[in-house]
Amino acid sequence: MKIGVLALQGDFAEHIAMLKRLNVEAFEVRLPEHLNGLDGLIIPGGESTTIGKLAVAYNLMEPLKLFGQSHAIWGTCAGAIFISKDIGRDQPLLELMDIKVQRNAFGRQIDSFETDLDIPELKQATGSDRPYHAVFIRAPIIESVSGDAKILASVPDGRIVAAQQGHLLATSFHPELTDDTRFHEYFLTLVD
Amino acid sequence: MEVKTGTWTEKKGLAQMLKGGVIMDVVTPEHAKIAEDAGACAVMALERVPADIRATGGVARMSDPELILKIMDTVSIPVMAKCRIGHFVEAQILEALGVDYIDESEVLTPADEANHILKHNFKVPFVCGCRNLGEALRRVGEGAAMIRTKGEAGTGDVVEAVRHARTVLGDIRKLTTMADEELMRYSKEIGAPYELVKETKELGRMPVVNFAAGGVATPADAALMMQLGVDGVFVGSGIFKSGDPARRAAAIVKAVTHYQDASILAEVSRNLGEPMVGRNVSQMPEAEKIAGRGW
Numbered sequence: 001m002k003i004g005v006l007a008l009q010g011d012f013a014e015h016i017a018m019l020k021r022l023n024v025e026a027f028e029v030r031l032p033e034h035l036n037g038l039d040g041l042i043i044p045g046g047e048s049t050t051i052g053k054l055a056v057a058y059n060l061m062e063p064l065k066l067f068g069q070s071h072a073i074w075g076t077c078a079g080a081i082f083i084s085k086d087i088g089r090d091q092p093l094l095e096l097m098d099i100k101v102q103r104n105a106f107g108r109q110i111d112s113f114e115t116d117l118d119i120p121e122l123k124q125a126t127g128s129d130r131p132y133h134a135v136f137i138r139a140p141i142i143e144s145v146s147g148d149a150k151i152l153a154s155v156p157d158g159r160i161v162a163a164q165q166g167h168l169l170a171t172s173f174h175p176e177l178t179d180d181t182r183f184h185e186y187f188l189t190l191v192d
Numbered sequence: 193m194e195v196k197t198g199t200w201t202e203k204k205g206l207a208q209m210l211k212g213g214v215i216m217d218v219v220t221p222e223h224a225k226i227a228e229d230a231g232a233c234a235v236m237a238l239e240r241v242p243a244d245i246r247a248t249g250g251v252a253r254m255s256d257p258e259l260i261l262k263i264m265d266t267v268s269i270p271v272m273a274k275c276r277i278g279h280f281v282e283a284q285i286l287e288a289l290g291v292d293y294i295d296e297s298e299v300l301t302p303a304d305e306a307n308h309i310l311k312h313n314f315k316v317p318f319v320c321g322c323r324n325l326g327e328a329l330r331r332v333g334e335g336a337a338m339i340r341t342k343g344e345a346g347t348g349d350v351v352e353a354v355r356h357a358r359t360v361l362g363d364i365r366k367l368t369t370m371a372d373e374e375l376m377r378y379s380k381e382i383g384a385p386y387e388l389v390k391e392t393k394e395l396g397r398m399p400v401v402n403f404a405a406g407g408v409a410t411p412a413d414a415a416l417m418m419q420l421g422v423d424g425v426f427v428g429s430g431i432f433k434s435g436d437p438a439r440r441a442a443a444i445v446k447a448v449t450h451y452q453d454a455s456i457l458a459e460v461s462r463n464l465g466e467p468m469v470g471r472n473v474s475q476m477p478e479a480e481k482i483a484g485r486g487w
Binding site for chain 2: 007008009010011012013014030045046047049050053054057077078089103104107108109110111112113114115116135137138174177
């Protein structure tokens, strides 16, 4: 299995390290031709405006949209923004998932937080009952899901922080900043 | 449900999100917008870029909170701001404003000639400058969640940035070949906390994100620093002291992403207009150099 990590900007090296821990071949993707031969793609955390501009500048928008039609893609934080249909402001989006996202929804850096989440699908897929410890950094929320998209996880006040639509996955938080590989394992189950 | 804020993971984590990116000095909301539109991953809000601090002289202090707030209102990307070395009240003020990162910076006039801020006392993360591994790990020991090599700010001369990056990264390479029983002596020699020296050896890299700064003026300079092995680049005077800031800023962003692709570097380096004039560091009197500030 070959998994790409979009390496335009952000914490792509952390995702690659997680994939290597799971003995998965991982590749940096900066140009359209780097998508060739990949079975899935992770879009890392970073600045969504920076990632979007660089994707446009290097003609990655259409190839990424096409890739997402038939391959698993997982966006974390900035990646969740980039993969969404609507963020209520003008910036480049892949519009692959039927989710509406709000950037920096919890506030500035001093409001960034860590907490435990209960994610039934994750427990089921990995056979582990431990709560999932999630790291949120200037995080977005998923305001709403529509179409085939379903909610995977919410914080206790009901705000949605993870969603899935078939082979597409979006998380507001950063599994790549933890020692817990379960979310990466879960993503790999979506890869054909 | 327990919610924790201001943790070490949170502080280090924001810097991890900035990796592979360019943090740009801006002195007005208009500059901040240009930087964001060019693809900056964060901006550093300040009243004068380092080149102007050098030219004007006098005491350089934390910027007017009004300016910082206006810049925070203008852009959606993280906003950093500088306080003087050791000036923990300026840092308290910046934290109260809600800036995303504080740079305890040698570019401003130091407020304490012996001590840096105890950065663990804050919820907001800090970045600090360094010239070698010992200085870097002392800052991390005080709570800096991100490090930048100092270079020589406001010169447009990359030579000091290269010297400091080569020193820090070379120190780490040496450390990785040392026997475990040599680490205490090495910690003593470089004046760094033993536990952090040990952690650096185990990781084979700086325990926090490490950017380059101080003298980067062109896409080639930025890619040079990336190829040397830093995680990203700060650009201060190099953008807004050049002929076409928007174009140069966008080119430097692209150069940091595609730092290993010489044909892309050639393409983005074309027609950028006048670079900042710059000052040759080797001909600069010692007293004018600011990298030596910090202890």
